[in-house]
Amino acid sequence: MEACHGRVALVTGSSRGLGRVIARKLSEAGAHLVLNYRKTGGRSEAQAQALAKELVERGSPAVAIQADISQKDAVAAMFQEIGARYGRLDILVLNAARAPFKRVGELLKRDLLELVETNFLGNVYCMQQALPLMQGRPGHVVFISSLGSRFALPNYPLGSMKAAMESLVKHWAVELKDRQITVNGVTAGLLKTDSLIVLRQYWPGVERLPASAFVELEDVASVVLFLCTDAARSIRGQQIVVDNGLSNELLRSAPAS
Amino acid sequence: MAELLISPDQIYREVQKAVADALQISAEKVQPDMSLISDLAAESLDFIDINFRLEQRFGVAMPRKYLLDHVEELFGEGTAIDGGGRLTEVAVTIWNARLGSAGPRVHAGMPLDDVPTLVTPRTLVMIVEEILATCPDTCPNCGKAAWTVVEECTIGCGECRSRAPLVTGDDVIRRWLEDFRARGGPMSSAS
Numbered sequence: 001m002e003a004c005h006g007r008v009a010l011v012t013g014s015s016r017g018l019g020r021v022i023a024r025k026l027s028e029a030g031a032h033l034v035l036n037y038r039k040t041g042g043r044s045e046a047q048a049q050a051l052a053k054e055l056v057e058r059g060s061p062a063v064a065i066q067a068d069i070s071q072k073d074a075v076a077a078m079f080q081e082i083g084a085r086y087g088r089l090d091i092l093v094l095n096a097a098r099a100p101f102k103r104v105g106e107l108l109k110r111d112l113l114e115l116v117e118t119n120f121l122g123n124v125y126c127m128q129q130a131l132p133l134m135q136g137r138p139g140h141v142v143f144i145s146s147l148g149s150r151f152a153l154p155n156y157p158l159g160s161m162k163a164a165m166e167s168l169v170k171h172w173a174v175e176l177k178d179r180q181i182t183v184n185g186v187t188a189g190l191l192k193t194d195s196l197i198v199l200r201q202y203w204p205g206v207e208r209l210p211a212s213a214f215v216e217l218e219d220v221a222s223v224v225l226f227l228c229t230d231a232a233r234s235i236r237g238q239q240i241v242v243d244n245g246l247s248n249e250l251l252r253s254a255p256a257s
Numbered sequence: 258m259a260e261l262l263i264s265p266d267q268i269y270r271e272v273q274k275a276v277a278d279a280l281q282i283s284a285e286k287v288q289p290d291m292s293l294i295s296d297l298a299a300e301s302l303d304f305i306d307i308n309f310r311l312e313q314r315f316g317v318a319m320p321r322k323y324l325l326d327h328v329e330e331l332f333g334e335g336t337a338i339d340g341g342g343r344l345t346e347v348a349v350t351i352w353n354a355r356l357g358s359a360g361p362r363v364h365a366g367m368p369l370d371d372v373p374t375l376v377t378p379r380t381l382v383m384i385v386e387e388i389l390a391t392c393p394d395t396c397p398n399c400g401k402a403a404w405t406v407v408e409e410c411t412i413g414c415g416e417c418r419s420r421a422p423l424v425t426g427d428d429v430i431r432r433w434l435e436d437f438r439a440r441g442g443p444m445s446s447a448s
Contacts, residue, residue, distance in 0.1 A: 043298045108329050197306045
């Protein structure tokens with residue numbers, strides 16, 4: 001039997017990048033997918049709708065819902081739709097992120113607000129709305145983090161929010177210990193996805209790093225899937241680093257230019 | 258002189274290609290005055306991708322920040338954007354002075370979030386032209402005035418092959434803003 005057969009799963013920010021791969025992975029494991037994208041009318045809407053269509057055509061229920069998670073009302077509306085459609089939620093993957101790429105010292109007030117509103121408050125709003133839909137049943141929550149939570153990466157203030165969220169993962173795990181809800185995180189390393197488009201602009205030379213410095217999206221998604229299965233039910237409040245070993249070595253020789 | 262080495266037409270063709278490749282659409286769909294966001298459904302990550310492609314092509318560093326972000330950084334928060342996230346009169350004055358009458362228009366009270374919708378292939382061409390125009394008359398490496406086009410769209414020295422030392426897009430904007438203030442622009446020197 002499929003590991004997530006019939007379970008309802010929401011992956012925030014799943015129109016592209018890692019979120020998309022995770023959504024597909026959960027769908028292949030039998031989950032009914034709720035895809036989410038931020039903006040109406042942009043490319044991500046088209047991509048999310050196309051993915052939903054593809055999953056449905058493969059025989060796996062899926063729907064794409066627009067919601068900017070930084071807006072509490074929008075999050076409430078999205079979960080209302082999930083509640084109306086399925087009456088429950090079994091899996092929540094907090095993947096959506098959005099941040100300015102600037103030095104910390106250059107952040108303006110609105111940059112700081114964007115950081116906190118999407119990457120911290122937005123995740124909290126989702127969690128608050130998800131818990132009633134997980135009432136009385138096993139649930140799995142996975143927060144998608146990055147190595148930026150532990151290392152000061154250039155022009156990556158998002159890392160500070162990832163660190164804050166990794167802390168919340170512990171809090172939630174403790175507060176939910178008497179319910180059958182696991183809360184964990186996956187800390188991804190360098191991904192060859194949209195994030196690389198960003199990184200190569202802000203870290204000159206990143207595209208010349210050896211292939212071994214990167215981790216496959218599939219590999220990160222597999223660990224997320226595992227954390228959403230019964231086999232992982234005793235893993236609680238943990239942050240699993242999936243970076244192909246990148247963070248094990250403090251010193252690396254500079255890539256040849 | 259250097260900007261003439263690469264014609265505005267050629268810059269436009271490259272911009273058109275960069276936009277089309279990043280958005281995975283055909284180049285014919287891209288027209289000079291189309292909004293990348295409203296007409297072509299581009300999103301913020303796509304802008305970064307487009308800039309990267311242009312940087313590879315022309316050997317330039319595209320601006321990482323918008324004009325009004327620079328205004329806020331140089332002259333203090335609140336100069337260009339009010340507490341409600343809307344453009345101030347000062348922002349409009351600076352915008353109009355910089356983009357000229359042919360550029361897209363803004364108005365006081367306009368939400369900052371709407372500004373990125375004004376980016377078009379034409380405004381990208383303008384930025385590339387402006388950066389290419391910072392090429393010095395002579396090569397700082399060999400002292401010769403022998404700039405030529407290498408690798409199709411990159412300016413290099415015909416004598417010693419060094420790449421032209423171009424000013425970054427962010428510095429082009431910062432210099433223009435400092436200069437505009439010196440010429441009597443409406444910014445104080447808050448920060």
